[in-house]
Amino acid sequence: MKQTPLLLPIFVSFLLLTSLSYAQVQTRLRVFEASNVGSGIDSSLRDMGDQLKSLFSFSSYRLLREEMHTLYPNQPVLVPIASRREIELTLIGKQRNVAEVKVKIKQEQKDILNTQVRLSPGRTVSIGGPKHGEGVLIIALSAHF
């Protein structure tokens, strides 16, 4: 009988934790510069090497930033990227193997990009095009859950 008051909070916290872990999504963000100055792929982008070669015609890929972020529903995560730009990621919802994520890229109070994507394990969403240095900026976003 004495154990009951202790067991109840443990059970409730267990339920809370499991529900939170179900709702959260682990994301990997890689920001890199693609250009035709020089050649070669950064060692931390090797796993994307074949993909990059088949999709783009740049000769050089240089990693600028790599981050892992855990997203919780409706809690925006702001990550600064190169050239006074920042990316905002917000988890909108999650269904089995698909996470709906809102992505905003801002520069000087302007929305360069405002989009919502469905991320599934194994799929990469690459956002590219903004000029950076001698080349362009590419942001690769993927989810793990």
Place this chain on the structure above:
Amino acid sequence: MKDICSSILRLLNKYFDQEVTPRERILVEDHLKECRSCQKSLKFMEELRSLINLQIREATQEEDLPWLWQKIERGIHLQERPTLWQFIQSWLTSSPFLKKKVWIPVVATLGSFLLISTQIFYKKIPSHPDLSVVEYVESQTHNIMVYEFDKPKVTIIWLFDVVDKDSTAS
């Protein structure tokens, strides 16, 4: 005597149908030996019965009732508890709707209907329902193009600089 006759007449029908008890039977037969009017009554009953039987026999011979016979036959078969396959076979042979003239057009119509409906159904379902990764996309500063690939699993959102018309004209 008349009282005896009236009571015997009441038993006569039962006697004629052989439904009397042995004691009643002896009573009726003893009385019939002595009473002419009761004998006449019995004879009349016999004649009437044979006449009715004859009429029925003639009626059934003149009227060909195959349907009745089929029903009786089916009843006999049902009593024998046929297997499911036998039941289906008998139903197939007896049912007028399952003659070749009927079922061939019916099957052809159903087949063509199924073919058309499945074509419509499959057209309505997209072949790659999970391919659409980008729900919406907009930009205040750039033109956007979206590329989706299934192998490798990559979606590319590419931002193009907006070309200023005034600057290009000058």
